[in-house]
Amino acid sequence: MTAKQADAAGLLDCRKEYDKFRKAAKIVWWVVLFGGGEGKIAQATGKNLTEAADIMEVVLGAFPGLRRMFGYLERAALDKGYACNDYGRRRFLAGIRSEKVGIQNEALRQGRNTPIQGSAADITLIAAARLERRLEKLKLKAGSELEIHDDLTVETRYKDCYDVIVSC
Numbered sequence: 056m057t058a059k060q061a062d063a064a065g066l067l068d069c070r071k072e073y074d075k076f077r078k079a080a081k082i083v084w085w086v087v088l089f090g091g092g093e094g095k096i097a098q099a100t101g102k103n104l105t106e107a108a109d110i111m112e113v114v115l116g117a118f119p120g121l122r123r124m125f126g127y128l129e130r131a132a133l134d135k136g137y138a139c140n141d142y143g144r145r146r147f148l149a150g151i152r153s154e155k156v157g158i159q160n161e162a163l164r165q166g167r168n169t170p171i172q173g174s175a176a177d178i179t180l181i182a183a184a185r186l187e188r189r190l191e192k193l194k195l196k197a198g199s200e201l202e203i204h205d206d207l208t209v210e211t212r213y214k215d216c217y218d219v220i221v222s223c
Contacts, residue, residue: 132166
């Protein structure tokens with residue numbers, strides 16, 4: 056089938072719609088997994104708050120373990136006043152006891168987010184330290200590690216790339 060035939064059959068429009076929905080679904084998942092709520096979903100997708108609340112309910116209804124985990128993390132944050140990542144690092148939540156709903160909701164979001172992003176950050180830091188020690192031990196001509204979110208970049212000469220990849 057040629058592109059012209061596919062367009063005439065409406066298949067290209069289907070693909071465009073699929074791509075649009077796929078992009079929106081990815082945005083929703085990232086918002087939910089990083090602790091965002093209906094307001095953030097509405098802002099990120101252009102939906103109104105009612106539609107965003109419905110989307111959030113569909114996601115949490117489809118994955119009840121996620122709802123339980125978020126509930127547990129919120130209760131722990133309210134009880135303790137802080138959230139912990141998997142390595143024990145604490146993030147104190149200044150607004151967790153606020154009378155203002157918006158401030159407390161932001162602290163609860165931070166309480167849901169900290170175990171996920173805080174753990175990822177610590178894993179990256181540990182990996183960077185181990186990588187640095189390994190490069191020094193093997194006396195490889197590499198360095199200038201760059202960390203962006205959960206990624207590490209190592210600079211080396213082209214001729215040393217294989218050794219760095221295999222050894223680290």
